[in-house]
Structure formats: C-alpha cells, structure tokens
Amino acid sequence: MNKALNGVTILDFSHLLQGPFATQLLADMGANVIKIERAGSGDMFRSMTFFAKWVGGSESPNFLAWNRNKRSLALNLKSPEVHAIIMEMAKKADVVVQNFRPGVLAKLGYGYEDFKAVNPGIIYCSGSGYGEDGPYVTRPGQDMLIQGLSGLMANTGRGDQNPVPVGAGLADQIGAMNMVYGILSALYYREKTGIGQKIEVNLLAGLIAHLNQEYVGVLNLGEDFVRPNSGIGHPGMQAPFGVYETADGGYVTIAMSPFKTLYETLEAPALAVYDDLGTLFEKRDEVWEKVNAETKKFGTADLLDRLLAADIWCAEVKDIRKAAEDPQVTHLGLITSYEHPRAGTVRVVGPAIRMSETQPTIDRPAPLVGQHGREILAEFGISAETIARLEEGGDMTVSEA
Template sequence: MEKALSHITILDFSHLLQGPFATQLLADLGARVIKVERPGAGDLFRSMTFFNKWVGGSESPNFLAWNRNKRSLALDLKRPEAKETIFRMAAKADVVVQNFRPGVMNRLGYGYEDFRAVNPGIVYCSGSGYGEDGPYVTRPGQDMLVQGLSGVMAATGHADGPPVPVGSGFADQIGAMNMVYGILGALLWREKSGRGQEVKVNLLAGLMAHQMQEYVAALNFGQDFERPRSGIGHPGMDAPFGVYPTKDGWVTIAMSPFSKLVEALEAPHLMAFNDPAILYDQRDHIWEQIAAETRKYGRAELMERMLAVDIWCGEVRSHREAAEDPQVRHLGAITSYEHPVAGNVKTVSPAVTFSETPAAIDRPAPLVGEHSREILSEFGFSQDEVEKLVESGAVAQA
C-alpha cells in the first residue's frame, strides 16, 4: 500500500538513540531513509548491548531497536570522494538528520549551509544534548545526565533514597519525537514556500517541555516537589495515587474516590483519612495503611474488586509480562521480522494507525554498508563510479 512519506528521502547521519528513533518513525511511514555509517564499525550502538548478550549471537538489541526500515551506506566522511558523493545525493534528498556534538558536522563540511548550497529545499535537523551553544555546549548530552538536569529525576523515587532515573531512554525518545515533529512541520512549510530550513532539537529543552505541569506548579507556587517516602506515584499527588503491593505482585491506583477504595478493600477504618488535606499531608502514612490492606489480596483478586467499583487501577508488569497482556495482543503491539544474521527479531510494532497509509516494517535493521552499491546506483552513480569509490576506500559494502 501507499505510505504517507514514500516521496521523502532522508540522509541519516545520526547514531545511538535520539536521531535513529526519529528516522525510524519516519521510515515506518515510508520515508526512504539512507543510514550513512562509518565503514566497518558503523553506528556506535552496534557495539552496545544489554545483559552482555547479542541477538543471534552478534547483533545488538540497541541497534536493532531503532534502525528497521532503513538501508545502510558505509562512507568515510573525511575523504573528499565521500563529500562529492554526499552532495550529489543531497541534490535529490529532502531531509538531513544528525545528532553529533555541536560543531562536528560543520567542521567536516556537512553543516546546514553546506547542504543548502546544493539544495535550497533541504530540511536539516540537528539533535543535541543542550543546544548548539551556551555554557554546556561542550558537555556530553546523554539521556540520564539530562534527566538529572531537567528535574524529572529529582521528582522520582522515595524521599529516603536517591533520585531515580526513568527505566528507559526517556530524554532521547522525547527528543526523537520532537525531531519528527520539527521535520514534518518544516516539510509542510516547504510545500507552501518551496524553501527548506534548519530544525534544531535538544534533549534538555525537550524534557523540560514534557514536564510542563510540574514546571507551571513549581514556578507559580514557588515550591519544589518533594519525593514521598512511600510508593506514592507522583511527588505532587495525595494518597492513594501510587503503587501498592499484593500477595503476588504490585498494582497501581490512580485518581479515584477514596470511599470507593475503602469499599473495595473492605477496610472501613480507612475512612478516617477521607479528607483532601489529610490525604496529602499524611500521604506516606496513609500509603502504609492502604498497603497493609492490599497485601491481603492476590493481584488478580484485588484488580477484580477495584474494577467492580470503577477504581482507576492496573497491574504492574515486567516487559515480558506486558508482551503477553491480552490488550497488547489485541493491539498487535508486539511483532517480529527476519534479520539476515540475528534471525527472527521480536520487536514493538509502529504505534500510530493510519486508515489509508499504514505504517509497516518492510526491512530489518541493516548491516553496515549492506546497501551501499544499491543506494548509489539509485542516485545516478554508474557502476564504474561505484566501483571506484569502493576501491578508493571512501565507500564500503557489506
């Protein structure tokens, strides 16, 4: 079927998570994404993994996660032949994406002005940790570091423990979404104006923007959030909002009438706390009192009791448990694809549904330089030209 972005060609110089997730989202919608990688080593994520294990014995789950539906062109960007090749391709491309440290692409001769000189309609999107200049410009812009700087880490965890980072690359993934948002906006404007532009995204500003309600409260009330000592689920919320133990696992309880929770737990003594001021001021003590009651039930039984009286609640699941959840199965949120080395790779499906131009996984994550010859041929390079580039070392083929 036709895909929404099948007319868009992206030169993707990005690595690790932020940029690659952004271009994967666009590739899922049909964009022709050409991943420009270092010959041999490729994207740094190819050498990183979890659990000290490799999918299929050699492939990184980190790389496989963010690079499906792309093709790889292995090119030594420091060679003059590579620069000529890139700008010949850029004349036909729509978007450039990069997330090197600020200044790196400019020093190599691949900055926005360099691309605009050969293609005034190019959309050039840069991702960084803290922006392109300023006092932190030389700092490494890594996800956990940005979580610490932005406030989200200080607001997560228990008062008697350390600040807690989110258990996934939250800042990078927000940054990726902002890249997609910026690129699509620039492409729409180009349709009207005929002109490209430069789009800049940074992790710090992005993560702060996604804590909008926390910043509005803290700045306007002149009061910082204080982490609770208990399992209260947000530093600004009162009881019962939080995570609670059962005989065989954990459940979450969100905004719900306190009297309904008392009914579900069959614990009338808890009604003594049913006052908005008390529910906040004594939230840690109340959490402990509620937890003493939830521990009496198995997770399934407690969920049934709470749902029966319309409590906002849910199970706490591990990643593998979540993959088997009946609603996850119904949504088709877990899928797989075949990789030439890793074999069958289980992954998460595209999350957005389109009635006319559905997203799909058409290609596995590529090997380094797997498509070098194919890509250059499509951009009008003759077979002799391609072979000369390979022989010179500017281009590599898997």
C-alpha cells in the same frame, strides 16, 4: 503499499537513539531513509548491548530496535570524493538528520549551510544534548545526564533513597518525537512555500517541555516537590496515587480515584478518617502504609477485579516479558517480528499508531553496515567505477547479507 511519506528521501547521519528512532518513525511511514554510517564500524549502537549478550550471537538489540525500514550506506565522511558524492545526493534529498555534537559535521562540510548551498529547499534537522550554543554546548548530552539535569530524576524514587533514573531512554525518545514533529511541520511548510529550513532539537529542552505541569506547579505555587518515602507515585500527589503490594508478591498501581470508593471497595472503613484532600497529602506516607496493608490481603487478580468493578483507576505492574504477553498488547498487535540476515527472527515493538489509509508497516530489517551502499549510489547516478574505487580505497564498506 500507499504510505504517507512515500517519495520523501532522508539522508540520515544520526546514531545511537534520538536520531535513529526519529528516522525509523519516518521510515515506517514510507520515507526513503538512507542511513549514512561510518565506514567499517557503522553506528555506535552496533557495538552496544544489554545483558552482555547479542541477538543471533552478533547483533545489538539496541541497534535492531531503532533502525528498521532503512538502507545503510557506510562511507568515510572525511574523504573529499565522498563529500562530493553526498552533495550530489543532497540535490535530490528532502531531509537531512544528524545528532552529532554541535559543530562536528559542519567541520567536515556537512552543516546546514553546506546542504542549503546545493539544495535551498533542504530541511536539516539537528539533534543535540543541550542545544547548539550556550554554556553547555561542549558537554556530552546523554539521556541519563539530561534526566538528572532537567529535574525528572529528583522527582523519581523514594525520599529516603537516591533519585532514580527511569528505566528507558526517555529524554532520547522525546527528542526523537520532537525531531519528527519538526520535520513533518517543515515538510508541510515547504509544500506551501517551497522554503526549506534548519530545525534544532535538544534533549534538555524536550524533557523540560514534558515536565511542564511540574514546572508550572513549582514556579507558581511557591512549593518544591519532596519525594515521599512510600510508594506514592508522584511527589506532588496525595494518597492513594501510587504503587501497592498484593498477597502473591505482585504490585498494583492505583491512580486518581475517590478515596471513599477505594476504602469501601477494600472493606476498610477505618481509612475514612483520612478522607480529606489536605490530610491525604500531608499524611500520604501514613495513608499509603494503611492502604498497602489492605491491598496485601488480596491476590493480584482478585484485587484488580475488585477495584475495576468499582471503576477505580488501577492496573497491574508488569515486567517487560509479562507486558509483552498482556492481552491488550496482544490485541493491539504491538509485538511483531522481522527476519534479519544474521540475527534471524527478531521480535520487536511495531508501529504505535493506526491509520486508515496509510498504515505504517515494517518492510525491512535493520541493515548491516553499508549493506545497500552499491544500490543506493547507483540510484543517485554514481558510476560503477566510482563505487568500486570507493570500496577498494576503504572509503566505503559494503556488508553482504
């Protein structure tokens, strides 16, 4: 199948979420992603899971989520022979991706300058928590930590409770998108000039960039966000923007909508006394309580029908299982599956975009540790004798499907 990134080869040293999600997105687009893992244990995400359970009894849902469409080559990166082999591979590669702590790979001889020396056109994308220099360079850069440091967590949750991290690895996933954005831009630049480059992506910068409107508001308006005690959905917004209860135990979100339209639709004319922008902000907790009392008079489906008929911006709040069965999610084909040699049928979220000529697809399951090591090295001209020696010496792991 014709894909946008056919012919692009990526040496992917990344682990956990940020780098692997980025390279998965590129792999979905047809890039030849060679996942270079640690001999033996592989990517750290292989040993992490949710609910203390394993898909198919042995596989991590975390790893399965971010590593489809890749082949795995598991090597001992400290081995001089392995280093020489990877540098030979680099001569034919287009992109290197890694998200170890700053300096870790460079000490092993896999920094940007090492790859550039053998392939001046190489694009080297490096991900980190806080950047590759500065006072936090040695700190661990994990998603929840960045949510707290960036200001996002202080904006989330109710004012009379602790700040709340969002229920997904948002900083990592934004970091992944920035990696893709940088890599595609660098590929386009190299196509025009023949010049490769180093790309540095960090979680802190990425998440702060996505808080731009919040930073612009605070730094220019002389106000600080204060989380409301009610279900108002953003600390800078007035009522009714928020989450509301329904009669059958459900929840509905109501976004930016004319307040007059809302209270008329709810048949609650007494709410008219709040219909002023300043009042809706200053008394937003009180307004939320009043509106919530009205929404609780309706079942979830009835309330949604009523609000949507009045063109009020609203939606049901769903958990993961219900969202996966949502009719629009089904229509878009967002939930799909692949067959894994050990986990069996794995249900996953498919590519999020549609392309008329080069549609991204899922062609391979997430690999086993080193599953494709022999075929990858053979493709790069490494002899069968060398491959056998690497295996026998413990410098390469090959897991059979």
